[in-house]
Amino acid sequence: MDYKNLCYKVQEIAKDTGQFILQEREKISDKDIEFKGVSSLVTYVDKTAEMRIVSAVKKLIPEAGFVAEEGTANYDNEKYTWIIDPLDGTTNFIHGITPYSVSIALKELDEIVLGVVYDVKSGELFYAWKGSPAYLNGKKISVSTNSSSEHALIATGFPYYDFERVDDYIEAMKHLMKTTRGIRRLGSAAIDLAYVAAGRFDAFFEHALHAWDVAAGVFIIQQAGGKVTDFNGGNNWLFGGEIIASSSNYFEEFFQVINSKLGNH
Numbered sequence: 001m002d003y004k005n006l007c008y009k010v011q012e013i014a015k016d017t018g019q020f021i022l023q024e025r026e027k028i029s030d031k032d033i034e035f036k037g038v039s040s041l042v043t044y045v046d047k048t049a050e051m052r053i054v055s056a057v058k059k060l061i062p063e064a065g066f067v068a069e070e071g072t073a074n075y076d077n078e079k080y081t082w083i084i085d086p087l088d089g090t091t092n093f094i095h096g097i098t099p100y101s102v103s104i105a106l107k108e109l110d111e112i113v114l115g116v117v118y119d120v121k122s123g124e125l126f127y128a129w130k131g132s133p134a135y136l137n138g139k140k141i142s143v144s145t146n147s148s149s150e151h152a153l154i155a156t157g158f159p160y161y162d163f164e165r166v167d168d169y170i171e172a173m174k175h176l177m178k179t180t181r182g183i184r185r186l187g188s189a190a191i192d193l194a195y196v197a198a199g200r201f202d203a204f205f206e207h208a209l210h211a212w213d214v215a216a217g218v219f220i221i222q223q224a225g226g227k228v229t230d231f232n233g234g235n236n237w238l239f240g241g242e243i244i245a246s247s248s249n250y251f252e253e254f255f256q257v258i259n260s261k262l263g264n265h
Contacts, residue, residue: 001108001113003113003114003129003130003131003132004129004132006060006106006114006129007114007116007127007128007129007132009060010057010060010104010106010114010116010127011116011118011125011127013053013056013057013104014053014102014104014116014117014118014125015118015125016052016056017049017052017053017086017102017118018102018118018120018123020045020048020049020052021045021049021087021093021100021102021120022120022121024044024045024048025045025093025096028043028045028093028094032044032045033094041090041091041094042070042090043090043093043094045087045093046069046070046086046087046090047070047086049086049087049102050068050069050070050084050086052086053068053084053086053102053104054066054068054082054084057082057084057104061080061082061106063079063080064079064080064081064082064106065080065081065082066081066082066083066084067081067082067083067084067211067212068082068083068084068085068086068212069084069085069086069210069212070086078109079108079109080106080107080108081106081107082104082105082106082107083104083105083106083107083112083211083212083215083216084103084104084105084212085101085102085103085104085190085212085213085216086102087100087101087102088100088101088102088103088188088189088190088191088212088213089101089186089187089188089190089191091187092187092188097187098119098121098122099119099120099121099122099186099187099188099191100119100120100121100187100188101117101118101119101120101188101190101191101194102116102117102118102120103115103116103117103118103190103212103213103215103216103217104116104216105215105216105219107215111130112215112216112218112219112238113129113130113219114127114128114129114130114219115127115128115129115215115216115217115218115219115220115223116216117190117191117193117194117216117217117220119191119194123137124136124137124194125137126141126194126197126198126217126220127220128219128220128223128224132223133223133224134197134198134220134221134223134224136194136198141197141198141199141224142197142199142224142225143196143197143199143221143224143225143226143246143247143248144196144199144200144201144202144247144249144250145199145247145249146202146247146249146250147249147250147253148250148253149176149179149180149250149253149254149257150179150180150181151181151202152180152181152202152203152250152254153180153181153182153184153200153201153202154176154180154182154183154184154201154202154203154204154205154254155183155184155185155186155192155195155196155201155203155204156173156183156184156185156192156204156205156206157185157187157189157192157206157209158185159207159208165207165262168261168262169207169261169262171261172205172257172258172261172262175257175261176257179257180202184201189204189206189209189213189214189217190213190214190216190217191217192204192206192217193214193216193217193218193220193221193245194217194220196217196221196224196226196245196246196247197217197220197221197223197224197226198224199224199247202246202247202250202254203244203245203246203247203250203251203254204243204244204245204246205231205243205244205245205254205258205262206242206243207231207241207242207243207262208241208242209241209242209243210241211238211239214237214238214243215238217245218237218238218243218245221245225247225248226245226246226247226248226251227245227246227247227248227251228243228244228245228246229243229244229255230242230243230244231244231258231259231262231263231264232259232263232264233255233259233263242262244258244259
């Protein structure tokens with residue numbers, strides 16, 4: 001498999017999808033919004049964007065399976081699986097604020113081998129493939145070199161459907177508010193992760209996420225020199241619904257905070 005060539009083709013698909021999303025932004029009205037939950041929204045733009053991506057990547061690997069947020073093409077394949085979020089940050093999109101993004105990853109057996117995150121509004125394209133550095137619009141990126149909370153800027157997302165651990169979550173945030181430069185909540189986990197890869201954020205944590213939220217961004221972080229685990233230091237971040245992502249220098253200190261508040265003890 002020529003991962004590099006494949007990655008460039010996926011970048012074009014992500015950009016093309018982003019153009020479609022931007023064109024449709026001005027047409028969206030309240031009647032186009034469906035409610036998966038009180039804080040989980042979807043529009044025809046999400047669904048059409050996903051169908052466009054699925055149709056395009058099928059031509060690249062016809063036999064591949066899919067894990068896609070809007071369920072337009074979920075089926076299994078043992079070797080290759082595309083993991084797709086056609087519009088990460090739908091609530092931002094609907095309200096006319098940024099960021100919102102397209103996220104596409106490819107998993108080969110149990111290993112992610114390609115990741116592309118496209119910030120639709122800014123045009124920033126984050127990507128990596130197996131064996132490559134991480135890139136932003138053609139320039140190599142790497143995670144922050146910072147090693148302490150004192151100089152750290154943290155990203156997170158607020159739980160929007162699973163509130164079982166919200167008190168623990170608030171405790172973690174209270175600690176980080178007091179000990180870091182601050183916490184940011186952008187509304188697109190894929191962008192949060194891409195920003196960790198680019199060294200803009202020092203770390204990110206969230207729970208109740210899905211594979212399509214994190215697959216591409218995590219891979220880009222790993223190729224940028226960062227580290228990713230679940231809240232207990234394991235590798236169950238893709239389908240386990242919890243994630244800690246950080247620069248390697250800062251990881252141990254950050255992990256201790258999140259694990260003490262949100263880990264299984």
